[in-house]
Amino acid sequence: MPISNYIIFCLTLFTIGIIGVLVRRNAIIVFMCIELMLNAVNLLLVAFSKMHNGVAYLSDKSSIVGAEAQVFVFFIMVVAAAEVSVGLAIIVMMYRNTHSVDINFLNRLKN
């Protein structure tokens, strides 16, 4: 499958994420959109890594060039999982305080 398909798919996902962050007010949706963007980038990383490795593979069957990214992605996913737990915890705390998950309620931090 040509790399351009991956790129277009990732761009689409990323754009959906951005638009979701920009237009939605529900904190959980926004959070999900952020995850979407993260995963779009993750996917792109994997795709490029495979493409890179594929090029090297043609000349040397045992080449592991670009294969590191396949491992990186797992790290990123683990970190993202941790981040999600922190983020969700924040949203829970926010809900407890304001009885709402609308991010526009957070513009009065000073009080």
Next chain:
Amino acid sequence: MNKLVYLIPLFPLIGFVINGLCRKSLSKTFISVIGSGSILASFVVSLVLFFDVKSGGAMAVKPLFTFIQTATLKIDFAFQVDQLSSLFLLIITGIGFLIHVYSASYMHEEEPQHFGRYFAYLNLFVFSMLLLVLGSNYVIMFIGWEGVGLCSYLLIGYWFKNNNYNAAAKKAFVMNRIGDLGFLLAVFWIINKLGTVDYHQVFSLAQDSSKHLLTTFDVTAITLLLFVGAMGKSAQIPLYTWLPDAMAGPTPVSALIHAATMVTAGIYMIARSNVLFSMSEFTMHLISIIGLATALFSATIAIKQNDIKKVLAYSTVSQLGYMFLGLGVGAYTGAVFHVMTHAFFKALLFLGAGSVIHAMHHEQDIRKMGGLKKKLPITHITFLLGCIAISGIPPFSGFFSKDEILAAAFAHNKIYWVLGVAGAAMTAFYMFRLYATTFLGTFRGTHDQEHHLHESPKAMTYPLIILAILSVVGGMVGIPELMGGHHKLHHFLSPILVSEKVHEIEHNTEWMLMGVSVAIAAIAILFAVNKFSKKPEMQDAEGLAKVLSNKWYVDELYDMIIVKPIEALASFFKNVIEKSGIDGAVNGVGKFVQYSSRQVRLLQSGQVGSYILFMVLAFALIILIWVNDGHIYRFLTKIF
């Protein structure tokens, strides 16, 4: 003996330091002993030096250290003892000592702290004056020149709680500064042309016609600028107005600074530079005209003044005018002679006036005096002697010096003589108007004042007596050969003066001139005494007299043509340039920052969504600029 010369200014300097620093802790007695003692010590050394010079000790320059050294110019801090400076040293320290003693008594009501300040200033003044006279080059003279200006300011404004006095002090300072600028420019000019400021070198280079270092224009410009300096310091038209105002200071200060010493600095400077001045015909003419004009002008003002000190002040200006007339017609000896005799009788008159003011409890208006003859016998006698001396009645000192100047003026231009005699007649008239109104007739003050009238203490009367004796016999050093004298002063001073180009006048003519001037002065005296002893002028003056009593409205004129425009300019700068220009710019920056931050603040809405939007837009912009092989970036750098 010349090794001792540095002691002369050192003593007053030490006195200044002690009195100035310890004024709060020392007793008045101690302060006055230090103050007067230091001057007495200087006087003794000056006396020794004087006799040393007189007995044929050659002119000596005593360098102390190098003051300024550059590749092309070397200025020594050196003292020069010769006939002229040793004579001035005697006048300054001698009369200065008497006035210090007098001051100790006159100022006894002051608080110790201010008393100490007063004596510190006096000592500093004497120090500066000695520096001025002793310096062997123009730069040292300038240091002293500035020093006396400063001390004059400090002493005129001695009673600094009175704002009028402060204004008078400032006026004196500013007027002097104008003159000082002329002096300074002259010194620069000399350095530029001759590369030295040392008197000997300047004069010998200037006279050396083979080298052509100075053109006629240079000499004229230098001498004119020096004369501007002398105008300021010696109160000549148009810079004389500070001197009468300077009467705001304590009376002994008026005697010391504004009569006997400081104002003669200009005369000293011109006499010192006589070589240069003799080279410029034009300057000499100008000096004699200015001198004569000042002499007449201020004499007319003095006729209608009612403040005892103001009369004397204008009389000082007038006598200084005579000295400049003498200088202008080339009679340097006559001018220096008149400086000396004038120092005697003017110090005497001022101290006498101080004694009167003291007795009258600080009343200075002569219309409220009268009949003081009986109550103040010593003051009366000495004051009378001073008046006779200044009026030029033989054989008192003023006669000889004034006659010498007038004779030289006659030889130069007969009109000068006529006007000079007219001035002398006015001098006699206003002095005896002052004398008659103050001492003769009946007392016109309050009963309380009459009750408290008393002769001054001995510390004040002894200086008066000594000065009176000097005023009477001081002329003996300059008896002209016509009268069988030898004119010792002339012979004494001749080594340092260029040969005076005074045309010889016939003896018969000279006798006649003397006779005429004395007769006119005598008539003026009789007229004045007759007129004012019984019935002094009490009513306000009218017509010309009113103009005279208002000093020809010169102060008002200066106020109108100089002070007011400057004030208007200043207020223009203050209200327009400062307010809308400078303040506008400074406040404008502040306002702009405030306005723009108020606008930028709106971006910080707290809406997370808008932050993210900005972030995304910014990223998009950055990517847009940097991708595409930097095309957009290059495009942007090209346009901006």
